[in-house]
C-alpha cells in the first residue's frame with residue numbers, strides 16, 4: 398500500500414552506532430541515549446561500512462535525534478521500518494515502543510503518545526543479529542550457517558515516521574483478473590461512521606471508475622467488472638492506480654493508493670497460465686547484495702539490474718532467499734517481471750537429520766515461520782508481478798517433520814491468498830515428501846559442478862533423468878528449474894573450458910538451457926545467479942559466490958552473450 402499523500406519525516410541518513418559485544422546495553426540503559434562518536438548510514442547493512450565491523454554478527458545499537466514540528470500534534474504517528482534485523486527493538490525518548498523479528502518485511506509501531514511535538518526526539522534501536530539455530534534462517538556462527546549468503550545485519554531499508562488523522566486506512570487488499578474483475582477491500586481504523594471512495598485511474602491519471610462504499614465492521618469494499626481494461630502482461634505491464642479515500646463527517650481524512658495490474662494466474666494441465674496463456678519463466682534467481690551497502694541495493698543499481706535483465710531477454714526472477722524490498726518489487730511491477738516471491742526460510746545445509754527434525758517440529762520455530770510468510774504475503778499480495786510464492790529453499794523435506802512444516806505453510810498461505818500458486822525450491826528429488834503439497838515443482842541442480850565436476854554432459858544427463866522421473870510422479874504439476882549454474886571468476890579464461898573459467902560457466906549454462914527448454918513439462922529456467930554475491934568464508938568460495946553471469950559490480954561475464962542468444966529464442970508464451 399502506498400501512502401504518498403500522508404506527511405512523513407524521513408529518518409534515513411547518518412546515525413550513531415555502538416557495538417555491544419557483551420549484550421550489556423539494556424542493563425546499562427543505552428535506550429536512554431548512549432555515548433558514541435561512531436557513525437553508520439541508514440539504509441544499508443552496517444558490516445562493510447567499517448572494516449572493523451566486518452565479520453561481526455552480534456548486537457549493535459543505533460541512535461539519532463530528530464525534530465517533530467508542532468503542526469503534527471493531534472495526528473496519529475507511526476514509525477515504519479521497511480526492513481531491519483534480525484531482531485529489532487525500538488525506544489523513543491527512552492520509552493520502549495516495540496520489537497520485531499525478521500529482516501525482510503516491514504513493521505510499524507504506533508508512537509503517537511511518545512513523540513515530543515515542537516521538540517527534539519531521541520530514537521534508539523537495538524539490532525540483534527546473532528546467528529543461532531533457533532532463528533530463521535538458522536546458523537551457528539558467522540561462517541557456519543545453513544545458507545550460502547553473508548548474514549548482514551542492521552537497518553537495511555528505509556525508516557520514517559508517518560502521520561495520519563485518528564481515522565485511517567490500515568491496509569488494502571486487491572484482487573483482479575485480466576478480464577476486468579476488480580475486488581478492493583480497505584481495512585479501516587475508525588470508531589466513527591465512515592465511507593471509502595474507490596477511484597481507478599489509467600496511466601494518464603484519467604479516472605475510469607469511481608464507487609463509494611460504507612465502512613462495515615472495520616472494512617469497506619467494492620466489487621465490479623470493468624469493460625475494456627488493458628491487461629498487465631510481461632511484455633506490456635500496464636499499471637493502473639487505485640486510490641482510496643476515507644471520508645468521515647464529510648471530510649476526506651486519509652488517502653492511500655496502489656499500482657495495480659489486471660492479470661490472472663492459473664495452473665492447468667501442467668502449465669502455468671498468465672491471462673489464460675501458457676507462459677515460460679526465463680530469468681534468474683537473485684540476491685539483494687551490493688558492495689558496502691550489503692543487503693541494501695540502491696535504487697540506481699536496481700534500475701541497471703532491470704535493464705540488464707530485460708536486455709538479456711529475461712521475463713522472470715525469484716526473490717531468493719527472502720522477500721525483497723518494495724522498491725525492488727515496484728520495478729518488477731513496472732518492468733513486467735514474473736516474480737516468484739520467496740520466504741526467508743532457507744534450509745540448504747542443515748547439519749544433520751536430527752537437527753533438521755528438531756528444527757522443523759519445534760513449535761516456536763513453526764510459529765515464527767508462519768508469521769514470516771504471513772507478513773510477506775500481506776505486504777506484497779497486491780502486486781501483479783508476484784505470480785507465485787516459494788515457501789522454502791532446499792528444505793530437508795525427505796523428513797516427515799519438515800514435510801509437515803511445508804504442508805502447514807502451504808495451508809496458511811492458501812488461507813491468506815488463494816489466488817496464487819505455491820512452490821518451494823527442492824533438492825531432495827523423488828524422495829521429497831513435500832512435492833505433493835505444492836502447485837508447481839521447483840528443482841535446483843548443480844550436476845556438472847558440485848558432482849560430476851568437470852563433466853557438464855554427464856551432469857546434465859543426470860539432471861534430465863531425475864527431472865523426467867519427477868515429472869512421471871507428478872505429471873499434472875509444472876516444473877521449473879529454479880537454480881542451475883557454475884562459478885566463474887571474471888577474467889579467468891580457458892580453452893578447453895575448465896572449471897572456474899568464464900568459458901566453463903558459459904558452456905554449462907548453454908547446455909542446460911538448450912536441453913531443458915526442449916522439454917514440454919519444463920515451464921521455467923532461472924539461472925543461479927544474476928550477479929556474484931558475498932558469502933560466509935569457507936574453502937569452497939573465493940570470498941564471493943561467483944555463479945553470477947554479472948560480477949557483483951554488474952559487469953558482464955562471457956555467459957551474458959550466450960544466455961541472451963538462447964533466452965531471446967524462447968518466447969514468453971508458448
Ligand code: GCB
Nearest residue numbers: 545745790791841880942944
Ligand atoms: C544452492 C542454494 C544457493 C547457493 C547455491 C550455490 O543450492 O540454494 O543458496 O548459493 O546452491 O551456489 O551453491
